[in-house]
Amino acid sequence: MQLLKRFSPILTVIGIQLVVLIGLYLLIQGLWQGFSFSLSLWAKVSIQAAGAVLVSYLFRLPLWWIAIQFIIPFAVVLAIIFDLPTWVYPLAFFALLLFYWNSADERVPLYLSNKTTWKALADLLEEDRLSGDNKPIHFIDLGSGFSGTLVALARQFPRHTFTGAETAPLPYLVSIIRCQISGLDNVHVQRKSLWDVDLSRYQWAYAFLSPEPMPRLFKKVISEMPKGSKFISNSFVVPNNPPTDTRILEDRRQTELHIWDIN
Ligand SMILES: C[S@@+](CC[C@H](N)C(=O)[O-])C[C@H]1O[C@@H](n2cnc3c(N)ncnc32)[C@H](O)[C@@H]1O
Numbered sequence: 001m002q003l004l005k006r007f008s009p010i011l012t013v014i015g016i017q018l019v020v021l022i023g024l025y026l027l028i029q030g031l032w033q034g035f036s037f038s039l040s041l042w043a044k045v046s047i048q049a050a051g052a053v054l055v056s057y058l059f060r061l062p063l064w065w066i067a068i069q070f071i072i073p074f075a076v077v078l079a080i081i082f083d084l085p086t087w088v089y090p091l092a093f094f095a096l097l098l099f100y101w102n103s104a105d106e107r108v109p110l111y112l113s114n115k116t117t118w119k120a121l122a123d124l125l126e127e128d129r130l131s132g133d134n135k136p137i138h139f140i141d142l143g144s145g146f147s148g149t150l151v152a153l154a155r156q157f158p159r160h161t162f163t164g165a166e167t168a169p170l171p172y173l174v175s176i177i178r179c180q181i182s183g184l185d186n187v188h189v190q191r192k193s194l195w196d197v198d199l200s201r202y203q204w205a206y207a208f209l210s211p212e213p214m215p216r217l218f219k220k221v222i223s224e225m226p227k228g229s230k231f232i233s234n235s236f237v238v239p240n241n242p243p244t245d246t247r248i249l250e251d252r253r254q255t256e257l258h259i260w261d262i263n
Contacts, residue, residue: 013056013065017072020051041077048073101168112145113208113234116251118152121206121232124247124259125157128230136160139204142194142217147175147187149206154187164189165197199224208234215239221262231260 024047031037039047052069061069079088113121125137137160141150144164154162166172166189175189190197199205199221207217218238221231235256237243243258 012059012061013069013072016055016059016061016069017048017052020048020055023051024048045073045077098170099168111208113149114251114255115152116249117208117234117255117257118149120247120249120255120257121149122153122156124230124232124257125153125160125204137203138163138201139206140165140197140199140202142197142205142207143209144175144189145171145208147178147189150187150189151178151182151184154184155182158184158186160186162187163202165192165194167191167193195220200226203229204232205229206232206234207236209236211236218260221260225262227263229262231262233258233260 024044027047028039028044031039049070049072052073053066056066056069125139128137137157139150139153139160140163141147142165144150144166147164147166150162150164153160164175164187166175172189172191179187179189194207194217202225205221205225209217214233214236215238218231218241225231233243235258237258238260241260244261245259247257247259249255249257
């Protein structure tokens with residue numbers, strides 16, 4: 001059941017491609033029988049890709065799945081043209097799975113906070129240090145990816161402790177190596193689901209996830225984080241729970257950092 005849940009968006013993606021393929025087949029037959037007109041190979045591939053994008057959009061699949069839907073028909077045809085060996089497909093799928101472990105069931109893909117965001121988080125920590133009692137802080141990145149955010153902050157704030165929770169196997173492995181290479185002893189990553197983290201130990205929690213887990217995550221934050229702590233969400237808000245403050249960053253995507261003071 002758990003496995004089915006993890007793969008359900010992937011099954012939806014495959015199902016949509018198959019349904020569009022049936023539609024394309026009927027269209028090809030209709031054009032040929034009605035008008036003796038035959039589509040070129042790339043016209044067929046483009047129609048398949050556009051159809052898959054349209055149906056995925058109507059099914060409200062997340063944007064990254066819609067992009068994948070567009071790529072699939074072209075990738076399959078190119079693979080056939082260049083006669084790639086069959087083991088390439090499961091291998092590519094497996095490699096993607098190790099990176100995008102949480103895209104399917106958690107609906108959280110892997111994309112990374114940029115350096116402008118690292119700097120904004122550092123500025124917030126610095127503001128807090130100047131206005132507060134200057135005690136060491138425990139900071140957690142919930143879904144820490146390759147740990148770039150954590151290592152950058154750990155280097156700048158040696159008195160604070162930075163922890164990551166990450167379940168995707170390859171990002172976790174990269175994180176372990178990165179933390180080791182950094183030589184810092186105030187940054188650690190755990191192979192742990194963010195749902196299993198005890199947030200009562202942390203004064204700051206940062207998350208860059210997707211709209212999907214936000215309501216459940218916010219409930220966890222409110223019930224576990226200590227009074228006076230801060231929860232920061234990169235880009236994603238919590239329905240019906242406006243943040244205490246929002247910082248709009250001066251990067252290309254105008255990143256929004258939503259900050260909640262936990263009282
Ligand atoms: C958008 S990336 C953000 C990475 C990093 N926090 C950053 O800002 O650069 C989200 C990460 O959360 C991880 N993730 C998603 N659901 C998770 C869960 N339940 N437990 C732990 N990690 C999770 C994904 O694997 C991915 O690496």
